[in-house]
Amino acid sequence: MSDATLGRDAALLVPIVKTGRGFYVTVTILGLLIAWGAVAYWTQFDQGLGVTGLHQPVSWGFYVTNFVFFIGISHAGTLISAILRLTKAEWRRPITRMAEVITVMVLLIGAGQILIDLGRPDRLMNIFRYGRYQSPLLWDATSISAYFFASTVYLYLPLIPDIAILRDHLGGKRRFLYSVLAMGWTGTEHQQKILNRAIAILAVMVIPIAVSVHTVVSFVFSMTIQPMWHSTIFGPYFVAGAIFSGIAALIVAMGIIRRIYHFEAYLKPIHFRYLGYLLLVMTLLWFYLTFAEYLTGYYGSEPEEMKVFWSKFTGPFWPFFWAMVVCNLVIPLILLVRLRHHAVGKTVVASISVVIGMWLERFNIVVPTLSNPRLPFPEGQYWPTWIEWGETAGSFGLFILFYVIFVKLFPIISIWEIREGREVGVKEVEERLLTYLPDGAEPERAHDRAHDRARALT
């Protein structure tokens, strides 16, 4: 490895090498949030789910909302990483790893939400011993495990060359960790080929798995016969919403990392601008699907569906519903249509708004339907207690803590991919562009490309 080339990207190793005061402050604050969550959960484990605000008929509340929300955010990694890799979009290079880390960490937290929601978590083994595949929860279990493994491998494989860089350049206590995880990487052409082929296979595989994940999460609701849940649009609706919230979460992560670690050279306004346009497209898509769903319900005027409908539009849930519309449609539209100036600021603000709005959307799906049962039932309002707030805070805290630990241990921007972009990418793109034009030549063969790449990176 030539130190001269690393010198240009040495800034990417700074978060790993230097631990400033900000790190300890952040970890302390996160630790407090997690402690709140832990105390909340311990209370719940000890006394029962009665310490939450749940009751009959609203037996699902914050925990299931958080479950759907976190699993939704996990779609950040797939869209950006896999699709942009497959379409050979060069602007993905600084972003892919950030996105993949979000996916892996948030899947853990999301799956954990269901465990927290169980009345008898001590009987968890029953799912393994007596599981029924007819139940959508088992579809969730299978799909989410497949996605978790796929995205972990998909995060790990492109990480290997970077770990090798860390192994070779850093000494100290972590050398063992990096040596193990680098899997004997030395950058030979043979290894390059294996890695690239594996990444390509995974990039193709992970997209349908990701689509299936949020589809089966939606099936938890749409496979019941409850009003406003039993809707055929739920599968695509949830997937679109997941991609929407995923991009937003990614932009927020990018904005924070850029500011804290001064990565302005790597995360440039153009990256935010492109993602901002994608976010705008998803805003419109989300609005279209929401509109289609509510219009269908309204036009059909089925009495039970209309009860839920009006409870969302003008009834007890109107603040949450209209806040969701403002956060998911109005604010992003205003901010994202013109991104020539202040791209970073506008997209980050729009993304924060979308993250809040999408959480509200999940809430609006889960609670109003349960609050309006078919048979006359002594109804009550659902008010979450400190337990549920604590658990939510703790979950966010834990997710961010996992992320922070990852940034501390591994480069959050892919060093070898940036280098590859500099050295090989420009020529590749130029050649590819020429083949699109009427008098262009055939593209260079793949193994010549690999040879160039290997030469550039050793």
Next chain:
Amino acid sequence: MACKAENNVPAVGAREAARGRTISWMHVLVEESEERTRFLPCPCLQCDDPPCTKVCPVYATYRNPEGIVAQVYARCIGCRFCMAACPYNAKYFNWLTYQKDAPGQNPDVSVRPKGVVEKCTFCHHRLQKARERARAERRELVAGDYVPACAEACPTRAIAFGDLSDESSDVARLARSPRAFRLGEALGTKPKVIYLVETEAHRRV
């Protein structure tokens, strides 16, 4: 009350009841109109195509061969999916530990711990007792060998219980009456609790 006493249904207390957590396996729906007030006693409707059993992840609720939707308290992991799926809200959850084993409870019925879902089972323990008695007396089980606590206790004999699959039984005859209707019939759950309106003129679709 008879149901509560028979099945060890816990009294959750005033504070929990105010939070909407009363457990009453048999609850009575009150329908008020100009001409009259109607009471519909509503236990678990024991559907033939139950939406709750479809979604249970661990076989804790299932439809047994007698047609009763059974609930296995020892298996339930408390995910409450069946509660979310039941269109009649017939399933209840033990949000806290509402009762422990104590004298005065019905020894034939298990006391549910916290974190599990429970529901009306048409006094399945009585059915088991009747079956054992029949076997001891070396005879077949006949209609009338057992009734659930609610049917037994009803002072106006508004609740009739029997074998729906036996064409000659009272309940089968009443079920075929033009006055018969089921709750939520359009949902396709095929509930086995059948109500009779006063006259054919009051028939509901």
Next chain:
Amino acid sequence: MSRPDPAFERTVRIFQWAIAGSTLVFISSIVLWIVHLIRTAWSLGDVPSASIGISLVAIPVFLTLLGVGLSVFWGLLRGGGPR
């Protein structure tokens, strides 16, 4: 950079093969679990079609993941050149 220390290298290798091995164990146990669920559903007569349908997709997915992971491990651990 320090001279490669043989004991260190050997420990590293052991951990690496352990990671590869545990991946194999993990994913195989998931596949076996899915098969167990199908067998339970079959014996109870409880809509085996759902189980079979899902496992037709899920098991190949997991096996492909396992295959990709193991082939990368194998290729890297075997094909290392001089540093």
